[in-house]
Amino acid sequence: MRLRNGLRRVAPAAVGMLALTACGGTEVPDGLIVAKPSAAPAHPYSGPLKARTPEQADEDSPLEGGGAALLALECAGRPHDAGSVADEGSGDDGAGSAAEALARQAADGLDDMPDRGYRVETRTGHRVLYSYDVAGRTRAAVIVAEDRRGWSAETYASCDPSEFRARERARLSILVWQDARGRPVSTAKVVSWMGAEHCDWQSAEFVTLDGGDDGRWRGRQYLRDPEGKLADIDGLSSTYAKDVKLPADAVDTGYRQDGRELWLARDKSWAYVRDADGAVERWPGRKEPVGCM
Known part of the structure; x- marks a missing residue:
């Protein structure tokens, strides 16, 4: 099931725009973000970074709340899990950067998602899409957003864990x-x-x-x-x-x-x-x- 669509084009992010190590803030672990992916995406994501959850995810679905993160997936099978971090509730102040927000979410637990190997796929306005790719296709996605509190994770989605690389499956x-x-x-x-x-x-x-x-x-x-x-x-x-x-x-x-x-x-x-x-x-x-x- 491939959820990517052909909505309006947004400019790809430059990896250099985000710091991979924190200074006086949350530590970004080595390997969490890949500066030079081994394979370029076959079809770079061109959709919005904030959107309603696709209609196929009803209220009882494990995909409820996935929003734009679901649209970014390129699963071989059906998506496995998704959600809105905002819906889970957090009164914490935001992080100082998008990379730190991803690190915080990884430390808090990404459910059954990889805890490393993400790349910056798209940045637009105050949002960044981090993608975990296998063979150039997105198998997990986390969107972080900036507001008055700072940066924090907003939505996430993943394909079935069987679609991850073996070294990431072993860490689940x-x-x-x-x-x-x-x-x-x-x-x-x-x-x-x-x-x-x-x-x-x-x-x-x-x-x-x-x-x-x-x-x-x-x-x-x-x-x-x-x-x-x-x-x-x-x-x-x-x-x-x-x-x-x-x-x-x-x-x-x-x-x-x-x-x-x-x-x-x-x-x-x-x-x-x-x-x-x-x-x-x-x-x-x-x-x-x-x-x-």
Whole structure:
């Protein structure tokens, strides 16, 4: 899905207009902004830096509030996430430069977006578009804006994390799986992550299959729980177990992650994960996702 449009032309920004290091302000980490991208964009963005969110993102969509950042994306698949930083609320003073505003947003967390490798794609008036590109196409975008308080992030949007480079995928809080040929698989099909520390679930791992990319749950979740932190959760198909035998009728999903293979019981009630040494674990399944508040 390619969201770029042919709206009015704005002048590309000169990278030299923005300082890559802060003086007496927020530190801009090395690598956050790339001064000389390895590949020029195939189609430089020519749209506005402030716009309404495209109509396909309704109120319940994970893309709600993405605005112009969504328009800047060039995804191979559907956009993954987007939003308005202003909607999330911030009473802080702005940063001293656009680069510092991007650094602040990266430090606060860009959800499942790259935390480095951005370039200045466009600057117009009091806004700057930072793009994270793969093969010359924008896979993540952050727009920062200047007002009386200074510079701050305004909107952001990203393609599915499977479209990022491997070195950026490895730095995400989620785990992107691959298919049997080593190609990254969309997180709408499979994704996993470690449990939240504030719920004392950091020893647990959650994997979701077929969660979709429209914010409407229709998938199934499986839980790795070696310390029994989730044993009391209702709706689990069984219990976690290690060193089990892979059933003869288990179905190989074809999904792989760091040498692990993901298999399912014939009725999909639980998952089996086999590691590179051949050891197999049984992960209980659940029809509804487990939440941590």
